[in-house]
Amino acid sequence: MVTRRSVLGAALATTGAGLVTSAALTPVFSAREAAGAEHDGTAPAAIAAPPVEPFRVALPIPPVLTPVSTAGGQDTYAITMRPARKEIFRGLQTEVLTYNGAFPGPTIKARSGRPVVIRHLNGLTMPASVHLHGASVPADSDGDPMDTFAPGKSRTYTYPNKQPHASLWLHDHAHHMESEHVYRGLSASYLLTDDVEQRLGLPSGAYDIPIALRDAHFDGNGALVHIMDDVLGRNTILANGKPQPYVAVAARKYRFRLLNSSNMRFFRLRLADGGPITQIGSDGGLLPRPHPTDALMLSPAERIDVVIDFARYPVGTKLVLENTLGPGTPEQVGQVLRFDVVRKESDPSTVPSQLRTLPALPAVTGERAIELRMDEDGREGAQGYVNGKIYDPNRIDVTVRHGSSEIWTVTNPNKQAPHNFHMHLVQFRVLERNGQQPDGSESGLKDTVRLLPGETVKVQATFNTYRGTYVYHCHMLDHSAMGMMAQMKIT
Ligand code: C2O
Ligand code: CU
Ligand code: CU
Secondary structure (H helix, E strand, C coil), X not given: CCCHHHHHHHCCCECCCCCCCXXXXXXXXXXXXXXXXXXXXXXXXXXXXXXXXXCCXXXXXXXXXXXXXXXXXXXXXXXXXXXXXXCCCCCCCEEEEEECCECXXXXXXXXXXXXXXXXXXXXXXXXXXXXEECCCCXXXXXXXXXXXXXXCCEEEEEECCCCCCEEEEEEECCCCCHHHHHXXXXXXXXXXXXXXXXXXXXXXXXXXXXXXXXXECECCCCCECCCCCCCCCCCEEEECCEECCEEEEEECEEEEEEEECCCCCCEEEEECCCCCEEEEEECCEEEEEEEEECCEEECCCCEEEEEEEHHHCCCCCEEEEEECECCCCHHHHCEEEEEEEEEECCCCCCXXXXXXXXXXXXXXXXXXXXXXXXXXXXXXXXXXXXXCECCCCCCCXXXXXXXXXXXXXXXXXXXXXXXXXXXXXXXXXXXXXXXXXXXXXXXXXXXXXXXXXCCEEEEEEECCCCXXXXXXXXXXXXXXXXXXXXXXXXX
């Protein structure tokens, strides 16, 4: 059930007056609401997650998955989806859903030009579909929401990896279940590399760390609580599956691959000292040039690769990575993790001033207008719409000629609800945000782009790979489950 209150809660809020905020964000969220004073019965008012002692556990690094075979010019993996129990809070066991027992799932490492085959066994009690977010794959391996496989059954997905390097994301996509499945843990990093990236001398190996950030709602026993559109309840932030971990670092450069694997939450991240961060990549791999910044905006499913140089800090420095967006108070959601500078170390890595050359934008062959909107008037059974329609798997919403390159102008007319726009199959370019050229953070290849209330974004997508039917949708998964999803057929 979606109520007025929960729709309001879906809008972004800043976590506190003293924190850095963006003028575009709507602070609809009062402290009284945050405390649950207007509790409506669908989301528990008393948010009583077990206590966390901040910065007492190390950031876990997900295991790298080992292929079961490397024969035939491809890497073959076997994954079993199954429930597992994990210690998220000290001394408590939390039941989660996993790929091969890992929470978040194991990292898959791939190389452009070398196919990966993953055979999944569904050890869950519900149907599953596995999607490789950001990847260019044939439709029968895309993990379409309707293309599910039942408990006890297996399904093999083939990823040709005929695309440049990128930090991709493997997650569940079974329609009406993806929200809960991803929330409970069916999420894994898939890091695709290539020679262009390898040549650069960026921080690598132990100095290249994937960090999946997400929120979650826990009860007092540490059990995960899943309620649709529960924006107020999900106010524990997890980094690689742990609340408020520390990351012991040497005083040198590190690369962090940030992924927002939340269903609904937007993050705005900064270092507590306001120190510089070098963004080097986005969804579809490296930016053309590094983008120096002091804040990172990350909507659900977006990825940002950054380099932070800890050489400027004396050994002993403890530096919190802060989140300055609500919902939730700064105490609940403001301190994501802490970097502890523990030793000196030499640093052979570099961040070149040119990272890659993006292919020139082809001539535009067509334009379309896309509107993402949800009911936010407080009605019962609120739904989400793309161009006024809720998702219908039997309807093709747009037909695209293979080989075409189109500008899609995407708008969010909502007053309070943010959205974002994700297309399967393609990496697009962001041409404009609200009529302006986007800043460097959006200068690379993207597959997901944020749309705060009232925003308009123009993207250009080129359909020169596979033919078939693919979805596009808001990646706030509770919104896509409410209907904010549509289909394109590339013919
Ligand atoms: Cu993360 Cu439909 O995708
Ligand atoms: Cu996707
Ligand atoms: Cu949305």
